[in-house]
Amino acid sequence: MYRKFYFILFIITISIFPRQVKAQDINQGFRIGLKIPYTYDVGLFHRFSNRFAIHISSQFITIPFNNVPIEYMNLWGADENITAILDDPFMIGAGVDVGAHYYFGTDNRRYYGGMSIQWMNLLKKDIDDEVINNAFGVDLSSSDYPLGPISKPQSTKPLTLNTNYVNLGVFFGKIIPLYNNPNAELRLEIGINKVIYSHHNLQSDYRYITPVTETTNTELQETMKKYGWFPTINFYFIHKLKN
Structure with missing residues (x-):
């Protein structure tokens, strides 16, 4: 499954990153950062005018963020017996984040807002x-x-849960220039992400548990749909490619 998504990521990257850029307000490059306390992000961005940009990133959930989605849902009032299915032992997740940015303000368009859609597999x-x-x-x-x-x-895997979910996110950010390096900048954002779709497959290789598998999917879908709100503070380091 991961190979298919990273192949799509590669194709999209080729299509949105032109080899020659002429306008001064156009730039492109790499971004790496954190959505605290949620994911690690590594990806690409392309600002194709002084107003608009897009990004595409790989994102990962691991230590110390691996239980944060569960803790958020419990905080909003979810049944802890249900969310415990997603809790320890250790869980790892990976996915893709695609977003659009709109820049505003008179100070070199340093402020921006945007929306993103994120697919995650846990x-x-x-x-x-x-x-x-x-x-x-x-x-x-x-x-x-x-x-x-x-x-x-x-x-070798008594009970295994494979979860896929999709978030819709909004964010607001500020660009912080690094004056000693015109090809680099920092970005600080606040954001919130909402689960809009999820699917959960509980498996056992030594028992037939189809009724429980169906119940698990239904209950976790309802829980994530109702309580799947994940606020974040995002930090990114941006390295611009020279035009």
Whole structure:
């Protein structure tokens, strides 16, 4: 799955980054930064006028941000028995962020606002049976869930959850020039991201758990749709390519 998205990322990058740029208010380059306390971002930007720009980034959730989405949803009032399915043990996530910027103000257009859409994939392994039992009032060790093709002692992934979700985000930022380096700048943003779609696939390689898989998807979809609000403070370092 990741290969397909990074291939798309490569194709989009080629299409939006022209080889020759003539206008002085056009620039392009690389950006690296943090959406605190949410993701690490590495990507590209292209400012094609003094008013408009776009960016495309790879984004990653890992230590110490791996449980932040769960903590936010719990803060807004989500059922902690449901969000515990996404909690520890360690979870890693990766995805793509594509956004558009509009610059305003008279001071070299240093202020901007924008919108972005973000796809994320989260993988969580080794989920305890008790987490699912507590969330849905079931007993995975009962005869209601017959054994699958692999015995439990041989299983390498007792319960695994693969989550995909899409955020719609808005942000407001300021450019901070680095006067000793005209090809570099810092950017400070505030933003908020809202889950607009999610899908969750709970799997076991030693049991048939289709009813619980369907329930898990439904409950997590409803939880993320209602409570999936993720505010951030964003810091980026920008390196401009020479025109």
